[in-house]
Amino acid sequence: MKHHFITTDGDMKARWVEAFPEASSISAEQGSDAIGTGDVAWLxxxxxxxxxxxxDLAQRGVTVVVLSxxxxxxEALLAFxxxxxxxxxxxxxxxxxxQVALVVTNQGIWAGQALLSKVLGGSFQALQQRRAGEPSLSAPLLAQLT
Structure with missing residues (x-):
């Protein structure tokens, strides 16, 4: 697995090099043919x-991380x-x-805390609305705890 940073000018930030000393840099004008399945592209x-x-990269089996x-x-939702x-x-x-690389290369998703909170909160609300009128799945458990 290799790390590739794709930027407008192919410039590497010092922090990227510190995290991934063997990473390559690709400018927007260059093709991404050197990026293979299982590699990580930081775009x-x-x-x-x-x-x-x-x-395009995701369809080719590349793990993509968007940097903003x-x-x-x-923008994050569009990226996902x-x-x-x-x-x-x-x-x-x-x-x-x-840490981002560790998570995404192990099939995880990396998102900021604020976005993750909104997504989880929205999902919880949607589930609550969906279950309105249905008996609570947690009711038997709560009854045992009291």
Missing amino acids: VTTIDDWPLRVG YSADDQ EQGARGYAHTLAAPEVLE
Whole structure:
């Protein structure tokens, strides 16, 4: 598994090199043919067509993490919709980048705490509304605890 950082100019941030010394850098103009199945592509949102690139890479079996200078919930949701496994700040600390890589390469999803809270909260509310009128699944358990 290799790490590849795709940026507008192919420039590598020092924190990226610190986290992944063997990582390669690819400019937006270069093709992504060197990125293979099982590799991790770190794609910066300053590239105009980043959502299309995420979809292309994900379809090829590449684990994609989208990096943004200004984290935004809508942007993160678009990244995940296109097949990204992670969404993080471009200037995250090397230790955070290493954690992101560990999570996404083990089939996990990496999202910011605020977005994760919203998604879980929305899912909980949807389940509650769906179950309105149905007997609570936790009622027998709660009865035993009292």
